[in-house]
Amino acid sequence: MTFETIIRGGTIVTASDTFSADIGISGGRITALSETLGDAPEIIDATGLLVMPGGIDSHVHLDQPGAPGIVMADTFETGTRSAAIGGNTTVLPFCLQQKGQSLRQAISDYQAKANGNCYTDIALHLIITDPAPQVLGQELPALIAEGYTSIKIFMTYDDLKLADSDILAVLDVARQHRALVMVHAEGYDAIRFLTERLEREGRTAPFFHGASRPIPVEREATHRAISFAEIVGTEAMIVHVSNRQAMEEIRRAQQRGLRIHGETCPQYLMLTEADMDRPGMEGAKYVCSPPPRDSDSQAACWEGLQQGVFEVFSSDHCPYRYEDEAGKKAPDGNNSFRYVPNGIPGIATRMPILFSEGVGKGRIDLNRFVALTSTNHAKRYGLYPRKGTIAVGSDADLVLWDATRDVVITHSLLKDGCDYTPYEGLAVRGWPVRTLLRGVTVMKDAETGSRRSGMELQRSLF
Numbered sequence: 100m101t102f103e104t105i106i107r108g109g110t111i112v113t114a115s116d117t118f119s120a121d122i123g124i125s126g127g128r129i130t131a132l133s134e135t136l137g138d139a140p141e142i143i144d145a146t147g148l149l150v151m152p153g154g155i156d157s158h159v160h161l162d163q164p165g166a167p168g169i170v171m172a173d174t175f176e177t178g179t180r181s182a183a184i185g186g187n188t189t190v191l192p193f194c195l196q197q198k199g200q201s202l203r204q205a206i207s208d209y210q211a212k213a214n215g216n217c218y219t220d221i222a223l224h225l226i227i228t229d230p231a232p233q234v235l236g237q238e239l240p241a242l243i244a245e246g247y248t249s250i251k252i253f254m255t256y257d258d259l260k261l262a263d264s265d266i267l268a269v270l271d272v273a274r275q276h277r278a279l280v281m282v283h284a285e286g287y288d289a290i291r292f293l294t295e296r297l298e299r300e301g302r303t304a305p306f307f308h309g310a311s312r313p314i315p316v317e318r319e320a321t322h323r324a325i326s327f328a329e330i331v332g333t334e335a336m337i338v339h340v341s342n343r344q345a346m347e348e349i350r351r352a353q354q355r356g357l358r359i360h361g362e363t364c365p366q367y368l369m370l371t372e373a374d375m376d377r378p379g380m381e382g383a384k385y386v387c388s389p390p391p392r393d394s395d396s397q398a399a400c401w402e403g404l405q406q407g408v409f410e411v412f413s414s415d416h417c418p419y420r421y422e423d424e425a426g427k428k429a430p431d432g433n434n435s436f437r438y439v440p441n442g443i444p445g446i447a448t449r450m451p452i453l454f455s456e457g458v459g460k461g462r463i464d465l466n467r468f469v470a471l472t473s474t475n476h477a478k479r480y481g482l483y484p485r486k487g488t489i490a491v492g493s494d495a496d497l498v499l500w501d502a503t504r505d506v507v508i509t510h511s512l513l514k515d516g517c518d519y520t521p522y523e524g525l526a527v528r529g530w531p532v533r534t535l536l537r538g539v540t541v542m543k544d545a546e547t548g549s550r551r552s553g554m555e556l557q558r559s560l561f
């Protein structure tokens with residue numbers, strides 16, 4: 100057999116196995132796994148390194164339009180570049196339908212932003228904000244059949260939220276056409292009530308963002324979303340779960356045999372509400388929704404990862420620059436937390452944080468790390484086994500990982516379009532040293548070059 104590239108001498112880790120083998124690559128795919136393979140034009144020495152499926156981050160916001168005057172910090176170019184730095188080979192950004200817009204138009208707008216600009220492969224989720232009869236009756240079924248098989252809906256935010264009746268209708272289309280609904284579970288009315296009360300009391304600093312959406316707000320919406328999925332008879336993914344009560348709602352549903360899935364993110368393991376209490380506007384750097392909570396919530400999120408309540412670990416990368424009036428220092432943000440754009444960056448730091456805090460500290464094993472950061476995303480979103488594993492026939496999407504490398508996270512390492520990381524100064528052990536997309540190196544020793552060979556992937560039905 101001949102190969103274009105051989106990765107030699109590494110320890111291969113998949114979601115199920117850990118073993119030593121060489122990997123032969125031809126035409127962008129893995130064509131052989133063997134104790135030893137012969138020669139090839141390119142030999143990559145992986146001695147002493149882990150070789151894992153490239154990371155798949157299934158919750159990412161890139162170049163997403165927001166409130167007037169607010170600009171997201173990452174384009175598809177800078178966001179996927181940072182993803183490759185962090186060991187990822189596929190990301191799934193959201194395609195936001197603007198009110199009144201057709202879904203097809205929304206997709207072609209995002210394709211225009213993405214085409215030719217991506218360092219990693221991508222696949223788009225839809226966000227439905229305007230479930231008009233034509234959208235739910237014709238467009239959505241047609242797009243699901245074309246592979247747009249995951250749809251995010253919001254239970255909060257003025258411009259994004261769906262009424263309960265619309266949530267039920269979207270879930271029903273998903274059931275009929277075999278798509279998966281991803282739910283942002285926070286209750287709009289409760290948040291508005293608490294926000295107005297906090298503002299009347301003059302409690303308007305970024306810290307009070309957390310008080311405007313406390314744990315019961317998320318628990319109630321999680322319970323409602325699960326109940327709606329049960330009533331309709333379909334599956335749902337509760338995204339960015341931040342605390343024990345919401346996690347327990349999901350666990351209970353799973354124990355009752357409902358097909359309810361869960362996702363959590365690094366911010367819910369690493370940050371707390373105290374981070375939003377930093378002086379001046381500094382707390383705005385940590386404003387995201389649901390907000391970071393407390394140490395028991397962190398422990399619960401670890402428990403959910405260890406026990407399988409959460410099947411995916413995603414970044415919810417949603418970057419806004421800090422020193423920027425189009426970002427975290429939006430002019431009205433001084434008057435109230437409600438005007439601080441919600442979301443924090445984290446696309447490059449997701450895997451190193453889970454590796455260091457999870458594998459390094461004995462909370463999860465290597466195989467679960469791979470499942471949570473790659474394999475389960477591929478399975479859940481219709482990309483497996485092309486993506487998310489190391490097997491003959493799969494795309495040669497790989498990350499070479501130095502499990503002994505000590506790194507102090509600092510923003511300049513991450514090569515994104517933001518101007519800060521919430522994890523500045525965090526010491527981690529374990530770091531990606533090389534990323535290959537379909538057999539071609541897209542990141543080596545923290546450099547990506549300018550090769551942007553990522554493409555939009557066709558997904559199979561959920």
Ligand code: URP
Nearest residue numbers: 283387388415417441442
């Ligand atoms: O604060 C966050 N997470 N903003 C991003 C949008 C979302 O809800 O995922």
Ligand code: ZN
Nearest residue numbers: 283338339388
């Ligand atoms: Zn959300």
Ligand code: ZN
Nearest residue numbers: 158160415417
């Ligand atoms: Zn998000």
